[in-house]
Amino acid sequence: MENNIENMILCEKDEIPFLQLPSFQKQKWLHHAFATRLGGVSTGIFSTMNLGFNRGDSDANVLENYRRFCAAAGFDLQDLVATAQTHQTNLLRVGAKDRGAGILRPKPWHDIDGLVTNEPHVALCVYGADCVPMLFADPVHHAIGVAHAGWRGTVAGIAAATVAKMKREFGTQAGDLLVGIGPSIGPCCFEVDTPVAEKFLSCPFLPVKTCVVKKDNGKWNIDLWEANAQILRKAGVCHIEKGMICTKCHSDLLWSHRATGGKRGGMCGILCIEEAAQ
Structure with a gap:
């Protein structure tokens, strides 16, 4: 089953929902998905799809959640690679x-907030x-990467650092x-x-500061989506797709640190190359 939510596609299999980006869904050499907070076995503040081992949930519950999410979204659990994200640009x-590191x-x-690979069946979390x-x-060099950008990682330029890393490792051109x-x-x-x-x-x-807006109450609203998009454009990236789904607005579907006051589970996105380049 598929439905649109903002600029993303909400899919569901075996009563486990997950999200996909339309432009990535069209790339037949890739497979990707973003988990939601639904469809797992965790209870209490982690109810139900908690994919964070370090949140206080039982490891058995988290691993079963990974099994369920991977089965629904079409990944092999043994292919997953995860690291400890600490708001750095490494x-x-x-x-x-x-494969299996950080999961099995x-x-x-x-202190690694981004992963890259050009090998098939290495699923980056x-x-x-x-x-x-x-x-x-x-798509030219059949290489992929993932990056985690909180506000610290955003201003430190992890988006541009990922582009540069892929160029060094695989010859990737930003365009x-x-x-x-x-x-x-x-x-x-x-x-x-x-x-x-x-x-x-x-x-x-x-290059411009339109992503930062001062409010009447003296505080500021920041658009992290546009901030990272601006950084990517400055690095030469032309093809950027924003999912436009706010985790806090959709906290019934997604984990939000702010909506829960930090009492929450964790979500992950996964990206994988399906087959070796011909």
Whole structure:
């Protein structure tokens, strides 16, 4: 079953919903999906699809949630690769030898907020519950990447860093990239104080500051979707798709840190190359 929600497609299989981006869905060499908070086995504040091992839920519940999500969305659980995201701009190239890391065995790396690969059946995971999950696809070199951008990662330029990493590793040209911005807190709900707003106003990666708007109450609203899109455009990326789904507005479907006061589970997006390039 499929329905549209904002600029994304809401799919469902075996009563487990997940989201996809239309432009990525059309790329037959790729497979991708974003989890929701529904369809799992977790209880209490983690009810029901919690994909975060470090939230306080039982590992058995989290692993069963991964099994259910992967079965519904069409991934092999053993292919997943995950790392510990800490709002940095560090990126790591991974391959077949890393499959299962962070899911079926402990994470061997820390402080990594982005992953890249050009190998098939290496499913890259990116986490969020208001932070921006980004998917990167290079159809020329059949290479992919994922990046996690909270406000700190955004102003530090992780979007541009991912483009640069893919160029170094695979010869990716920015103009060939397709980048998708997944479910995350929208400009409608991301209110910040002046010190955070000033980080955006002074950010060298942002060519214009239209993503930062001062409110009558003295606070600021920030558009993380547009901020990352501006950074990507400055890096030479032309093909950017915004999912436009605010996690806080849709907290019945998605995990939102702000909506729950931090008492929540975790979601992930997954991106994988289906087959080796011919």
